[in-house]
Amino acid sequence: MPSIQDMSDAIKHECGIALIRLLKPLSYYQEKYGTPYYGINKLYLLMEKQHNRGQDGAGIATIKFDVKPGNRYISRYRAMGSSAVAEIFEYVQKKFAAVNKAYPEESKDTQWLKDNVSFTGEVLLGHLRYGTHGKNSIESCHPFLRQNNWMSRNLVVAGNFNMTNVDELLQQLYDLGQHPKEQADTVTVLEKIGHFLDEENQKLFDKFKQDGYSNIEISAQIAKNIDVAKILTRSAKTWDGGYTIAGIFGHGDAFVMRDPAGIRPAFYYQDDEVLVVASERPVIQTAFNIPLGAVKEIKPGHALIAKKDGTVSEEMFRQPVEQMSCSFERIYFSRGSDADIYQERKSLGKLLIPQVLKSINNDIKNTVFSFIPNTAEVSYYGMMEGINQHVRDCQKEVLLNRTDKISDEELNEVLDLKPRFEKLNVKDAKLRTFITQDADRQDMVQHVYDTTYGIVNDHEDTIVAIDDSIVRGTTLKQSILTILDRLHPKKIVIVSSAPQIRYPDCYGIDMSRMSEFVAFEAAISLLRKNGLAHIIDEVYQKCLASTTMPKDQVENYVKAIYEPFTDDQISQEISRIVKPHNLNAELEVVFQTLDNLHIACPNHKGDWYFSGNYPTPGGNKVVNRAFMNWMEGKNVRAYFSS
DSSP: OOOOOOOOOOOBOOOEEEEEEEOSOHHHHHHHHSOTTHHHHHHHHHHHTTGGGOSSEEEEEEEOSSOOTTSOOEEEEEEESTTHHHHHHHHHHHHHHHHHHHOTTGGGOHHHHHHHOTTOOSEEEEEEEOOSSSOOSGGGSSOEEEOOSSGGGOEEEEEEEEETTHHHHHHHHHHTTOOOSSOOHHHHHHHHHHHHHHHHHHHHHHHHHHTTOOHHHHHHHHHHHOOHHHHHHHHTTTOOEEEEEEEEETTSOEEEEEOTTOOSOOEEEEOSSEEEEESSHHHHHHHHTOOGGGOEEOOTTEEEEEOTTSOEEEEESSOOOSOOOBHHIIIIISOSOSHHHHHHHHHHHHTTHHHHHHHTTTOOTTEEEEEOTTTTHHHHHHHHHHHHHHHHHHHHHHHHSOSSOOOHHHHHHHHTOOOEEOOOEEEOHHHHTTOOSHHHHHHHHTTSEEEOOSSSOTTTOEEEEEESOOSSOHHIIIIIHHHHHTTOOSEEEEEESSOOOOSOOOSSSBOOOGGGOHHHHHHHHHHHHTTOTHHHHHHHHHHHHHTTSOGGGOOOTTHHHHTTSOHHHHHHHHHHHHSOTTOOSEEEEEEOOHHHHHHHSTTOOBOHHHHOOOSSHHHHHHHHHHHHHHHTTOOSOTTSOO
């Protein structure tokens, strides 16, 4: 039987996209905004404001309209590392500065710039990469480019996605006679769209050839008449996954498509100057200084299509299903400056109050409330609101419902009851860069977090610290709890604003291995302790048998691992697992309930991390494969069958 491997607590962010379509000539932006580089400057803003989504690579691509044959019209630049965005735009800006210096007069002419300088196109696409299981290399950074001498056959693609049925999609490419260079969902998406783009081009070529057009005339006719929605419909027919995919055809048509369940987010804004699309709503608001209501969401199963002639439409390419937008996106991955997400995170903190009060026996006086930086800060504000409301209610109860006169001493005691909200945890980000060698890691990781001394009363106070989520629990065990224990509290309560993360993601985030989840470790431990280890083998056999079944008949058999136990039992076992052996304080770990998650995020029902209810058939296939990989000791991606 395999053991649970010790892994980092860090969750890899999903990727982010940014697309800009300039709807006016470059000269317009030069005259109105004083710069011909308006588009590239806005692209930089959109990407930097989404920087949390891309930590190990980034890339941009631009396409120019109506360029004479023999001249480059597609520009692309990609970079690796946490400073990839800055590196890319420094490269572009240096190029612009060199041109302005060498050609001071010519560079005032926007047409000359377009004819002679790269990254001055009308369509601009940016991508922020956070790798999942793929190699961290330039080749794995989006945008991807499929080149052809025919302008309308060129394709640039970037996306935020994972496909659950990569095996199936690859086989379809083989059946078409293609020979993809690697097994990756990015390749399957690029080549699938590329194949139907080629077919559409050929069909139109044959039609206009028959009508007597010359080859040069045909190229223009293809560009004008190409049916983007049809290409996307045919391409995405068998895709199973969560995705927001942006693409540009070489002649200038652009699109952004969103999966039928709306798993991955996509927002857009359009006026008479520009069309802009991004993974997060507030970045559009900030970059273009527009109100909340001006930003729209691309509908699930639809593609936002911008034709070269400037026509913009939203067209269905797959029948939408029940919307299952990812709730974990709201809790953790988004920046949180979105108006709705901010309130949802506060609500998550507030809804935990009954559980928190129970864990401290309602002893507000001897409790210090805090949070674990940085993403838990907003839910902490919600917890503060809830605790303050509770104290006020208690004060009203005492003062309004007494039949006898209250003494001054008692009155002062009631009125003096004030919750203690303090910043106890300080994240020392600079230190993390030194944690490289395994030999040094254990000692160094203990000091990733520091604490504030002199606030907690020795052996009297309870510390309540809220976190956004608890995945592996390693950082808790190795750093946070150890450092908090130095304050000598009577008890430490760690509160997760998210429910127990029990199941892998398969739609865009690096969480496809069962060994990553302390909740899974706890359930396995409880099964073995309670003489129920046979369930582990039974689940494995069911998963094994399901590999030959049609995916729409496959169930999530891993749910059986958790079924014998209550949420509280699993939470108690998690408390035991993450407790350092030398911790002196009592420890309790409290998790958000699934019901409260739905109350806080009513319009984002995608809860498969917590419930195991996947919105696509491929999700069940992936979770079963992930369990099999764990049983077989394979630390690999669960998207492939081997």
